[in-house]
Every structure is written in structure tokens, then in C-alpha cells.
Amino acid sequence: MAxxxxxxxxxxxxxxxxxxxxxxxxxxxxxxxxxxxKHPGSTKNVVDGEDLYRFINVFVNDEDARLGGGLxxxxxxxxxxxxxxxxxxxxx
Amino acid sequence: MGDAELTDEQLDRFARHVNxxxxxxxxxxxxxxxxxxxxxxxxxxxxxxLYLTAAGIGKLGxxxxxxxxxxxxxxQIVHDTSGIGRPKIESAAxxxxxxxxxxxxxxxxxxxxxxxxxxxxxxxxIVMDCTDNFTARYVMNDATQIAGxxxxxxxxxxxxxxxxxxxxxxxxxxxxxILPEPPPVEVTKAQGGPxxxxxxxxxxxxxxxxxxxxxxxxxxxxxxLLGYDALEMDFxxxxxxxxxxxAVCGENPTIxxxxxxxxxxxxxxxKIGPE
Numbered sequence: 001m002a003x004x005x006x007x008x009x010x011x012x013x014x015x016x017x018x019x020x021x022x023x024x025x026x027x028x029x030x031x032x033x034x035x036x037x038k039h040p041g042s043t044k045n046v047v048d049g050e051d052l053y054r055f056i057n058v059f060v061n062d063e064d065a066r067l068g069g070g071l072x073x074x075x076x077x078x079x080x081x082x083x084x085x086x087x088x089x090x091x092x
Numbered sequence: 093m094g095d096a097e098l099t100d101e102q103l104d105r106f107a108r109h110v111n112x113x114x115x116x117x118x119x120x121x122x123x124x125x126x127x128x129x130x131x132x133x134x135x136x137x138x139x140x141x142l143y144l145t146a147a148g149i150g151k152l153g154x155x156x157x158x159x160x161x162x163x164x165x166x167x168q169i170v171h172d173t174s175g176i177g178r179p180k181i182e183s184a185a186x187x188x189x190x191x192x193x194x195x196x197x198x199x200x201x202x203x204x205x206x207x208x209x210x211x212x213x214x215x216x217x218i219v220m221d222c223t224d225n226f227t228a229r230y231v232m233n234d235a236t237q238i239a240g241x242x243x244x245x246x247x248x249x250x251x252x253x254x255x256x257x258x259x260x261x262x263x264x265x266x267x268x269x270i271l272p273e274p275p276p277v278e279v280t281k282a283q284g285g286p287x288x289x290x291x292x293x294x295x296x297x298x299x300x301x302x303x304x305x306x307x308x309x310x311x312x313x314x315x316x317l318l319g320y321d322a323l324e325m326d327f328x329x330x331x332x333x334x335x336x337x338x339a340v341c342g343e344n345p346t347i348x349x350x351x352x353x354x355x356x357x358x359x360x361x362x363k364i365g366p367e
Contacts, residue, residue: 009251009323010283019324045279055275057317059330064270067333082330084319085279086271087249088226089286090136090294 003031003075006082007042014042023081028060029071031081046083047071057084098124102194106148119307120148124194126306129153129212131204131232132222133180135291136246136298138170140220143299144195145188149306151196152188153216154181157203167288204228206350209235218302221245221267222295226274227354233267234347236260237340242305243267246298250285253294253320256332257301257312262341264314269335269342290322 005021007014015021021038025031029047036043046056051070058065059082065073075081098106098117102124109115109123126149130137133156144152160168160175160183168180175183185197202208204223213219213235221232221243229245236243240260245267247254258266297318304310317330340347 009321010249019321045275053275054273055271055279057270057330062329063331064333067269067335082319082328084254084317084330085249086226086275087247087252087254088224088229088274089248090132090134090222090224090246090291 002077003079003081005031005035006080008083008085010085011042011083015039025075027071028058028065028069028073028075028081031075032058032071045085055086057086058082059084102148105192105194109147114309115307119309122306122308123148123303124150126218127151127153127216128218128220128302129155129216130220130222131155131228132220132224133168133170133184134158134164134222134224135167135248135286136222136295137184137220138168139292139295140222140246140299140302141170141184141188142191143296144220144302145192147299147303148192149195149302151198151216153198153200153212154184155200155204155212156180156184157201167286167291169292204231206231206352206354209350210239213239213241216241218305219243220298220302221247222298229267230274231350231354233258234340235350237266238348238350244298244301244305246291246294248286248290248294250283251287251290251322253290253297253322255294255297255301255313255318255320256316257305257314259312259314260341262336262343263334265332265334266338266341268340269338270317270332272335272339287322290320293320293322 002022005023023031023034025034032043032047060073061079106120109120110117128149130141158180160171170184170187181199188197209231219236237260243258245256317332319328336343
């Protein structure tokens with residue numbers, strides 16, 4: 001089940017500069033594990049063992065996965081995953 | 093303004109609003125009656141303050157304890173060379189008063205602190221989150237949730253930006269629903285930037301959302317996070333959710349006042365107000 005992961009600009013250097021990476025898996029956790037396998041270290045600030053870190057957001061088909069199924073969120077062929085790190089800049 | 097009609101000057105100045113079916117005189121009066129607090133007069137606060145002033149917002153609270161520096165002028169367009177070394181709220185007020193003298197600018201020179209956040213927020217209808225650190229964002233989120241005020245959020249980093257609107261109360265997400273914890277310092281260490289024009293885009297989105305809230309027009313970014321990738325010129329909307337376990341807006345809030353427990357490690361020096 002090929003899923004397209006949108007990689008935020010700050011993480012692109014961890015995945016060879018790509019803005020989108022295809023990954024396989026039936027759950028969000030499996031898809032992120034596949035991303036990690038393809039690009040070791042790319043999910044170090046995304047996945048905390050069995051869960052998503054609480055300081056990052058991941059959206060499956062544009063829906064916040066943390067308050068949905070978390071890493072257990074089911075995904076299927078053609079679904080999208082978007083990783084959104086928290087950013088704080090704005091005044092200085 | 094109450095029931096007073098628009099003056100001739102206002103009818104002229106705001107003609108392009110008044111002649112829009114969706115706004116008209118009634119809408120322009122609403123803008124002239126509105127009171128909005130802008131927290132941060134830097135990259136985001138610049139376009140926010142300029143466009144809210146141009147729209148005729150009646151009262152703008154300006155909250156920032158920094159002074160203008162040369163490096164700011166790459167993006168903080170409400171300031172200019174003459175403002176270097178001066179407090180940002182003074183520098184901004186000068187420009188805004190020239191743009192629309194009818195917008196009252198209130199200079200909150202004490203800066204943002206946990207001890208004044210609630211009292212400040214209560215004086216305004218809407219709060220604009222134009223800050224540059226997680227601590228201030230959590231303080232303002234909690235203060236607006238507790239005081240029952242909407243907050244228009246904007247944040248940027250390098251080439252990416254995002255914006256959202258947080259309504260007070262249960263059922264719609266606030267900042268903490270989306271981000272229960274801030275990232276550790278090592279994750280967010282600044283790597284240069286921001287791209288100068290980036291806060292211009294997000295700040296304009298924030299100003300748009302604030303004006304829509306005042307007018308009751310369109311669909312605000314409630315339960316939605318607008319994302320912006322400047323390099324790909326990609327705008328996208330993501331659906332965010334209310335967290336019933338949220339510490340400030342959930343079913344059983346544990347944060348019911350602004351205490352002192354807001355010091356997070358920051359990549360930059362903590363900027364929450366002078367001691």
C-alpha cells in the first residue's frame with residue numbers, strides 16, 4: 001500500500017532533499033517505520049517508540065492522527081501523510 | 093461608535109469596503125468598534141498591524157518589549173531605519189498613526205508576563221499571536237481560553253508557515269489541543285532564516301482571519317491549520333481536533349489561571365517580558 005509522505009522543509013535533508021517520499025504500510029506506524037528504513041534517522045523526532053512525540057503533528061489524509069488512531073491509524077494505497085513539526089518563529 | 097454614522101472622511105477612506113455588499117457601512121462600523129491586541133510587533137506583527145490599521149480597526153493594543161535592530165528590517169516592515177534602537181511598539185505606533193490616525197494605538201510597554209496576560213487579554217475582543225517563542229504562545233493561548241477570547245495564531249520557520257484560529261471554550265481545538273508539549277531545544281535549534289517575505293504571507297492570512305471574525309464573514313480557520321510551503325508555493329489545509337483531555341479547554345481543565353509554570357527551554361533567550 002503506497003502512501004505519499006509530505007516531508008517538511010526542515011526534514012528534507014534527512015531524506016535526500018525530497019519533498020515527498022513514497023512508503024509502504026497498513027498503518028501510520030508501519031509507514032513511518034518504512035520511511036525510517038529507507039532514510040535512517042528521518043523519524044527520530046517523530047516517533048517515540050510506540051507513539052508519536054507530543055511536540056509534532058502528523059496528518060493522515062489531512063486529519064490530525066494524534067487524536068485519531070495515533071500510530072495505529074489505518075492507511076491504504078493512495079493515502080497521504082503529512083509531517084508538521086511545531087514552529088515558533090514570528091516576531092524576531 | 094454606537095449608532096453614529098460614518099463621517100465623511102471615513103466614508104471616503106473606507107469607500108472600497110463600504111461599497112462591498114458583504115461589508116457596507118454596518119461592517120465598517122464593526123471594524124471601527126473592534127479592539128484587537130497584537131502580541132509581537134516583528135515579522136508577523138508588521139503586516140498584521142498594518143492591515144488591521146488600514147481596515148480601520150478602532151483600537152490596537154501593541155505588545156512587545158524589544159527594540160528595533162538593523163537585522164529586523166529584512167522583514168519587519170512596520171519599522172524602518174529611523175526606528176533602530178527605539179522600542180518596537182513606539183516605532184510601529186508612529187507608522188500606524190500615519191496610516192490611519194483614527195485607529196487608537198495602545199502601547200503596552202511592560203511586555204508580556206504571566207502576571208499581566210489575563211488582564212491584558214480581557215481588554216480586547218481578539219488576540220493576534222505574532223510571537224516568536226513557544227512560552228509566549230502557550231501563555232497567550234491559555235489566557236485567551238480562560239478569558240474567552242479568540243486567538244489568531246501564526247508561526248513561521250525558514251520557508252514554512254502556518255496559521256489557525258483558536259476559539260475559546262470546548263468543542264474546537266486550541267493551541268494545546270494541537271501541541272500538548274513544545275519541542276525540546278535540540279529539535280528546534282535555529283538554522284538560519286526566516287525567509288524575509290514569509291511572515292508577510294502568514295501575517296496577511298492572520299489579518300484576514302481577524303477581519304473576518306469582526307465582520308462575521310466567510311469561514312474562519314477554526315479546526316483547521318493552514319500550512320504554507322514557500323519553496324513549493326503550496327498552501328494546504330489540515331483538520332485539527334479538539335482534545336477532550338486538553339489541560340485548558342478540555343472537559344476537566346487543570347489550567348484555570350495563568351500560573352508561573354511556563355518556563356520552557358528555548359533556542360532563543362526566553363522573551364516573555366522584562367522582570
